[in-house]
Amino acid sequence: MKRLLTAAVIATLALPVAGLGAMVIDAERNQAAADVMRVAIRGYDPRDILRGHYLNYRFDWNVEATFVGRVSRLCVLSVPADAPARVRPLAEHGAEASTEGCAFVVNGTGTFLAEGRRLEPGERGPAGRLEFWPSGVSSGRLYVPERHAERLESLLREGKVQLTIDLAVAGDGRVRVKAWHIDGKTVDAYFAK
Amino acid sequence: MFANRYLTRWQAAGLIDDQAAQRITSWELSQARPVWLWALAGLGAFAVGMGVVAVVAANWELIPGWLKIAVNLSLNAATAVGVFVAWQRGWEKTREILALLLSGLVLSGIALISQVYQIDGEVWQALLTWMAICTPFVAMVTRSRVLGLAWAVAATVTYVTAIEPLDRVLSRLLGGEPVFLLAWVLGLALLAVGIVRGWLPSCRGQANVIVACGVLALLFTVFIPQVVVLRPERQAGTVVAVVASLLVAALLWWERRRDPPGATALMVIVLAGLGAWLATMAIWTMSGARGNRFFGYASTEPLAYLGAALVFIAFWGVVSWLALRAGRRVLFAAAFAVIVIRVFIMYWEALGGLLNTGLGLIGGGLLCLGLAALGWHIARRAGAPAEAAI
Numbered sequence: 001m002k003r004l005l006t007a008a009v010i011a012t013l014a015l016p017v018a019g020l021g022a023m024v025i026d027a028e029r030n031q032a033a034a035d036v037m038r039v040a041i042r043g044y045d046p047r048d049i050l051r052g053h054y055l056n057y058r059f060d061w062n063v064e065a066t067f068v069g070r071v072s073r074l075c076v077l078s079v080p081a082d083a084p085a086r087v088r089p090l091a092e093h094g095a096e097a098s099t100e101g102c103a104f105v106v107n108g109t110g111t112f113l114a115e116g117r118r119l120e121p122g123e124r125g126p127a128g129r130l131e132f133w134p135s136g137v138s139s140g141r142l143y144v145p146e147r148h149a150e151r152l153e154s155l156l157r158e159g160k161v162q163l164t165i166d167l168a169v170a171g172d173g174r175v176r177v178k179a180w181h182i183d184g185k186t187v188d189a190y191f192a193k
Numbered sequence: 194m195f196a197n198r199y200l201t202r203w204q205a206a207g208l209i210d211d212q213a214a215q216r217i218t219s220w221e222l223s224q225a226r227p228v229w230l231w232a233l234a235g236l237g238a239f240a241v242g243m244g245v246v247a248v249v250a251a252n253w254e255l256i257p258g259w260l261k262i263a264v265n266l267s268l269n270a271a272t273a274v275g276v277f278v279a280w281q282r283g284w285e286k287t288r289e290i291l292a293l294l295l296s297g298l299v300l301s302g303i304a305l306i307s308q309v310y311q312i313d314g315e316v317w318q319a320l321l322t323w324m325a326i327c328t329p330f331v332a333m334v335t336r337s338r339v340l341g342l343a344w345a346v347a348a349t350v351t352y353v354t355a356i357e358p359l360d361r362v363l364s365r366l367l368g369g370e371p372v373f374l375l376a377w378v379l380g381l382a383l384l385a386v387g388i389v390r391g392w393l394p395s396c397r398g399q400a401n402v403i404v405a406c407g408v409l410a411l412l413f414t415v416f417i418p419q420v421v422v423l424r425p426e427r428q429a430g431t432v433v434a435v436v437a438s439l440l441v442a443a444l445l446w447w448e449r450r451r452d453p454p455g456a457t458a459l460m461v462i463v464l465a466g467l468g469a470w471l472a473t474m475a476i477w478t479m480s481g482a483r484g485n486r487f488f489g490y491a492s493t494e495p496l497a498y499l500g501a502a503l504v505f506i507a508f509w510g511v512v513s514w515l516a517l518r519a520g521r522r523v524l525f526a527a528a529f530a531v532i533v534i535r536v537f538i539m540y541w542e543a544l545g546g547l548l549n550t551g552l553g554l555i556g557g558g559l560l561c562l563g564l565a566a567l568g569w570h571i572a573r574r575a576g577a578p579a580e581a582a583i
Contacts, residue, residue, distance in 0.1 A: 012329035
């Protein structure tokens with residue numbers, strides 16, 4: 001009985017290291033196996049874009065829309081190495097839910113909002129704006145190293161830089177932020193130039 | 194100094210003689226510790242600790258992610274080993290302190306991994322993971338009230354942060370707004386955990402703290418239907434809440450074999466609280482109340498308003514009676530104060546206009562004074578505290 005109790009105590013005390021270790025392995029595995037897509041982002045709140053050490057952002061999707069309304073998934077059409085991925089919104093049901101021609105699919109929630117403007121030359125489908133949050137990215141915040149925060153904030157205010165995020169998309173369609181870039185460079189590389 | 198003041202008072206009142214006072218003073222002197230030296234040493238240790246934290250924080254971004262995680266995992270492992278050694282050798286205080294430290298390290302580890310890998314999730318998910326990792330070792334090795342309180346608070350915070358997704362899931366499963374179920378079930382769960390925990394004799398103190406947290410949660414939630422007009426169109430959530438309450442009541446009925454007065458008092462609180470919720474919701478439904486704000490309802494539906502207030506007062510009357518019966522004077526005074534405040538609010542809201550409000554305040558104030566005198570009288574008549582039942 002005493003041995004059994006000791007074994008149980010050891011098992012419960014091993015759980016913290018085992019649990020945290022499993023989280024690290026899971027994160028590493030997901031990053032290694034996932035499809036990666038680049039998405040443009042923009043600072044969200046002009047009063048306080050960098051809230052503390054975090055960048056508040058919204059996605060700026062490179063979208064090819066076919067309908068207006070609720071979007072339940074995104075079809076990733078092309079994934080250029082150094083440019084934002086081209087995506088097509090997918091509806092929950094019907095013809096607009098077809099994943100034909102998709103390199104992979106991103107789960108989430110959102111809406112394609114119509115805008116009363118003319119289509120640009122070469123632009124297809126309805127004109128509008130996609131507001132979509134992939135599953136797994138809920139807060140819309142990125143950690144920014146303190147030493148770069150002030151300079152980054154002024155660059156964002158002046159609109160001089162293009163921010164992008166590399167999203168690692170798992171097989172189940174959930175995403176994780178793998179990295180983020182300023183004008184295609186990592187934060188440290190950008191500020192080291 | 195503090196003891197001397199009381200010794201003088203007790204000597205003057207004839208409660209102790211000079212020799213007893215001398216013996217107490219001598220014993221206190223023999224027990225004295227160099228508090229200032231301890232405080233100075235503590236201040237030094239604190240300064241060193243804060244200095245280390247500041248040095249690490251200043252270089253945080255320069256430390257590679259893998260190194261931060263490795264250090265955190267090593268600290269977790271070392272603390273876990275420390276808890277095990279303290280548990281095996283029966284070092285109670287060390288065991289409890291290290292267990293608390295280990296819980297903090299696990300939470301910091303989760304936050305660190307989220308930061309290094311930019312894992313973006315909800316707060317409740319992180320807290321739930323933390324609870325799932327820490328609850329087994331807290332249950333296995335800790336016995337103190339402090340750890341019991343810490344666990345109950347952590348469980349409550351996790352539950353509160355998860356209330357929105359829970360609401361969505363339950364709304365989809367049960368239909369309608371499951372406010373009653375969501376509000377009521379936390380107290381019931383804490384109560385059940387505390388009772389089961391108390392089955393181990395060495396865990397009774399910790400179990401009592403968890404039970405007390407559960408009772409507090411139940412008492413607090415009875416305020417909710419007083420300030421929010423709840424009229425669920427579908428009753429599936431209400432039915433689940435009633436079934437859960439009856440299951441906990443059955444558990445308490447079983448528990449009466451071990452602690453008859455305590456378990457009976459808890460059973461009465463659960464059933465009276467359930468009755469207060471159901472009666473208040475029935476009043477709102479029958480009166481055809483519109484909107485969901487209670488305040489200002491007194492002028493449009495005075496009878497429904499009065500009925501809901503009386504249900505609330507009756508519930509707290511039961512609580513104050515139980516407290517009095519258990520010899521819990523502080524709890525009795527608190528329950529009585531809640532009744533008096535509710536009566537005062539009812540009295541004040543029932544009267545409109547400046548003159549009437551003024552008259553209402555004077556009348557309500559006099560009523561409060563009268564009720565306070567009554568409460569004082571009842572508390573004094575209760576005499577010496579009996580064994581605590583709640």
